[in-house]
Amino acid sequence: MKTLIKLEELTLVVLSFYLFLALDYAWWWFPLLFFLPDASMIGYLINKRVGAVTYNFIHHKALAIVLYLLGSLALLPGLQLAGLVMFGHSSFDRVLGFELQH
16 A cells, blocks of 8 residues: 555656646756755754754645646746646655655
8 A cells, every 4th residue: 555655746746747848948947956855854953843844844735736827817927837846846745655754
């Protein structure tokens, strides 16, 4: 079952890149920005609780979906890009076994 879930998450990474290709950006923007959500771990410099909150907020897929949909509705490709990068990155983290923090 664990392998099936990781395969599903990997499919979501591919989906986020596919949706990204519909935007008017060069392909290299996606890999360039892909690990930017990990900057949210800077909260761990304050303490574990703040680090977990910032990590969970940025890696939450619902936030990524909301950003993408808001960007689509408001015709703001930058917001769509942010949502897709966050969504793809969060899915990739789950492929590697990283979950939301406690």
